Amino acid sequence: MAMAGRAIQVSSIIVILLGIASGSLSLPPDRSLHPRILVLVDDLTVKSSHSLFFASLADRGYRLEFKLTSDPSLALTSYGEYLFDGLILFAPAAEHFGGSVDIASILDFVDSGRDLILAADVGMSETLRTIANECGVEFDEDSNAVVIDHLNFAESETDTEHSLIAADTFVASSAILGEKGAEAPVLFQGIAHSVAPANDLVIKVLSASASAYSANPEVQLNGPPSLSGTSISLVSVLQARNNARVLISGSLSLFSNKFFVFPFKKFGSSTSFQRSGNQMFAEEISKWVFHERGHLKAVNVHHHKVGNLEEPSMYRITDHIEYSVEIYEWTGKTWKPYVADDVQVQFYMMSPYILKTLNHNGQGLYTTSFQVPDVYGVFQFKLDYNRLGYTTLAISKQIPVRPFRHNEYERFIPAAYPYYSSSFSMMFGFFLFGVVFLYHK
Amino acid sequence: MAGAAGDVKALFSSLKSAYVATPTKLKIIDLYVFYALCTAVIQVVYMALVGSFPFNAFLSGFLSCVGTAVLAVCLRMQVNPKNKEFKELSLERAFADFVLANLVLHLVIMNFLG
Known part of the structure; x- marks a missing residue:
């Protein structure tokens, strides 16, 4: 027993030493390494018809739990603790949920910083419409309307309404769509939505072309369609202020196996595609939604006078100071150094007195040095980093700046x-x- | 023109003859005031040339001259026998006031000089 106890002690010391040696990499993960995802479906056939998408999630370490929306034991929390790290709502027609889940509990789930993927479709329920609305997305009022585009559709024998859209207007962000992005157009068949232009938390990831419009193909159009052109969004994402991420798609079949392997030819174009871009698009955007990309963390904020590494409680006007911070990006498994040339720090009192771009060493350490202005008062080191596809960094550190003491003035x-x-x-x-x-x- | 120049000349000569009659004690004070004002003017010119950087030093140097001149003028008013207002004030008392005011002035100047 004593021997075993000693062995445990030694191994724990080794673990601690390794942790110290690896330095910054010993940062604790922000998120679970094996996140639990609840998949809510109308119909369990979705599990097999969308199996490629679910398999890619499972391969990346996600633990998926499939439940019917009508399941009476449905619950997101248990004794105040969330049971899941993410929620996939592949149930466009769900009017009610079983158990303790309702609109408010799903919105609370997002408010707690957890992620949501919501797929709507033609004939979507009022419940899903409300959830989407709370996330800043408004679906076409006519729930039988579909996106129609007579110029940018995929040629297909079954689709005579030109509602099988081959969309290739992506958001220009490698954080959201990955370095490569989708290599082929993404097939989309479903309902249109719009986002308020004033809402800068919602981003249109996949937009319709200028020739698209939203209408019910069964009904003669009497006036101009309610949504048309590039204001139609096909897939949008929301990054909330608490860095919770929400993906809203107007098409459930975008994630289906059928669309993942669909060979098609875009109308009016000579190139035909062996596969659509759907699989790549769905995988990449799910990586973003579940924080495998674009999730930043700033640690070890430090400032000191040049030549004195100790952090003072106060500076004097015209002191020369150095500021440093470390920024890392979460990859789903580890933290890797974040490298960018546009991180800036402000020396701020009511307005920025100094704005400096930080230099980095490629290992995540950002530094700069500057002279405190000839103004005294309570300043802040402010780092506001807000880039498309990345979580918002907003760190501020308060520091008073005093004038010269009477014996610090120049004499004679x-x-x-x-x-x-x-x-x-x-x-x-x-x-x-x-x-x-x-x-x- | 010639008439005006003649008037000015007459004015100055009458001023000079009147000033000759002034007691020597008052003439000493006048010399002292003149000296202080000259020093003040020199400092203003110097400040205009080299800039106002140690502004507190300039202010204290300049104001010590102006203060000295003002205190001296006050003393002159009090010891002037033709001034009926301070008739019952003795010369010694006026001088003591002058010394006290000067001590305060120079104490302040020393503190402000830099």
Whole structure:
């Protein structure tokens, strides 16, 4: 027993030493290494018809749990603890959920910083519409309307309405879509939505072309369609202020096996594609939604005077100081150094007095040095980093700046010698005048 | 023109003859005031040439001259026998006031000089 105890002790010491040696890489993970995902479906056939998408998630270490929306034991929390790290809602027609799940609990789930993938489809329910609305996305009011594009559709024998869209207008962000992005157009068949232009948390990842419009193909159009052109979004993402990520797609079949391996030819184009870009697009965007990419963390914020590594509680005006911070990106398994040339720090009091771009060493350490302005007061080191596809970094550190002490001022300035001498000559003159004035008869 | 120049000349000569009659004690004070004002003007010129950098030093140097001049003028008013206002004020008392005010002035100047 004692031997075993000692062995455990030694191994734990080795683990601690390894942790110290690897330095920054010993940062604790922000997220679970094997996140639990709840998949809610209308119909269990979705599990097999979308198996390629689910398999790619399972291969990346996600633990998927499939439940019917009507399951009476459905719950997102248990005794106040969330049971899941992410939620996939592949149930476009669900009006009600079983168990304790409802619209409010799903929104609370997002508010707690957890992620959501929501796929709508033609004939979507009012419940899903409400959830999407809360996430800043508005679906076409007519739930039988589909996106139709007579110029950018994939040629298919079954689709005579030109509603099988081959979309290739992606958001320009390698953080969201990966380095390669989708190599072929993404097939989309479903309902259109729009995002409010004033809402800068919602990003249109896949937009329709200028010739697209949203209408019910069964009904004669009487007026202009309610949604048309590039204002139609096919797939949007939301990154909330708490860095929760939500993916909203107007098409459930975008994630289906059928669309993943669909060979097609885009209308009016001579190139035909062996596979659509759907699989790549779905995998890459699910990596982003579940924080395998674009999730940043800033640690070890440090500042000090040049030549003195200790962090002071106060600076003096015109001090020369150095500021450093380490930024890492989460890859789903480990933290890797984040490398960018556009990270800036502000020395801020009501307005930025100094704005400096940080230099980095390629290992995640960002540094800069500057001189404190000739203004005293309570300043902040402010780092606001807000880039498309990345989580927001907003760190600020308060620091007072004091004026010179009375004994820190310069003495005996050569330029002031005339003033000194005049003052002393006045004193001497006063003495001389006093003597003369008193003893003059 | 010639008439005006003649008037100015007459004015100055009458001023000079009147000033000759001034007691020597007051003439000493006038010399002292003149000296202080000259020093003040020199400092202003110097400041205009080299800039106002040690501004506190300039202010204290300049104000010590102005203060000295003002205190001397006050003393002159009090010891002038023709001034009826300070008739009952003795010369010694006026001088003591002058010394006290000067001490305060130079104490402040020393603190402010730099």
